[in-house]
Amino acid sequence: MKNEYENYQESSRNYDKTRVPVGVEILLECFASTPRLLQEQTILDAGCGTGIYIEALKGKVGRLYGLELNEGMLERARKKFKNEPTIWLHLGSILELPYERDTLDAMMCNQVLHHLGTEKSAQENFPQVRRLLVEAYRVLRPQGVLVISTSSHPQLHDGFWWADLIPAAVNRMSARFPTLKHLASMLEEAGFSFVGNIVPLDSVLQGEHYLDPEGPLNKSYRDGDSTWSLATKEELEQAFERLRKMNQDGIISNYLESRERLRHKIGQTTFVFARKQRETGLLHTCG
Ligand SMILES: C[S@@+](CC[C@H](N)C(=O)[O-])C[C@H]1O[C@@H](n2cnc3c(N)ncnc32)[C@H](O)[C@@H]1O
DSSP: OOOSSSOHHHHHHHHHHHOOOTTHHHHHHHHHTSSSOGGGOEEEEETOTTOHHHHHHTTTSSEEEEEESOHHHHHHHHHHTTTOTTEEEEESOTTSOOSOTTOEEEEEEESOGGGSSOTTTTTTTOHHHHHHHHHHHHHEEEEEEEEEEEOOHHHHHHSSGGGGGOHHHHHHHHTTSOOHHHHHHHHHHTTOEEEEEEOOOSOOTTGGGTTOTTGGGSHHHHTTOGGGGGSOHHHHHHHHHHHHHHHHHTOHHHHHHHHHHHHHHHOSOEEEEEESSOOOOOOOOOO
16 A cells, blocks of 8 residues: 555565654653553554554553554564564554544554645645544543654754755655644644643654764665655755765765754654643643
């Protein structure tokens, strides 16, 4: 099955080489704030991909469900967890959750929102994101939590060093991401209490390969982030040429350092934390 712009059937082959589960401790802290003990909880990973978050949470919570639209990604997850009685994986869309009302303690949705919809989604007020939030509200137990990891628009531009090489693609990608403010208001509209935004400043989605100065020249590196799939052939060629030149001229280290200074200030991702009840407390917030 081909996603609208990223071919996950193909990139599922390289996905695990280029991604690490950032923010697992943040997720656990949010899940622990629900009434039941972690070991008794049933938690859904909505858009679980190859299951990198399920792997990281395995044994730390009661039961994990994974729902994924792409067969290639799900197949990778199935291979990892075939003998795990507490992990249940399903093929399907997170826009129609195949679970009963009030049955899940928590739900996480990591790096999926921008795949719901198109570049016109903002003009249409993100109908698919709103649909997901209504579904999440339905299946969560009262006081259950929803944690969405996504990126703010500043993070998309300056949280990833290579984003500066493909600015037009990053602009196209940004149009698919609701702003954090908009997301908070959509959560409230769906009935959730927005609790706060949490930003892990010290980790990167791509793990140890992130700062490879020639990384973007390789398809396997680019497969780790769908922004690359929004670059035109010409934009890609320009980016490669600029990168090769910086490597040849010996200025790539300075360039990476200056890009990293920005990332250290704003991070790459934001965990948006909401609860199925009204409340007032706010955690650390980010613009
Ligand atoms: C960037 S990957 C993130 C995967 C995983 N959550 C992670 O953090 O590694 C986005 C995933 O969302 C999945 N996806 C996109 N739209 C979906 C939908 N409507 N229902 C279920 N999964 C979806 C894609 O197939 C892909 O596996």
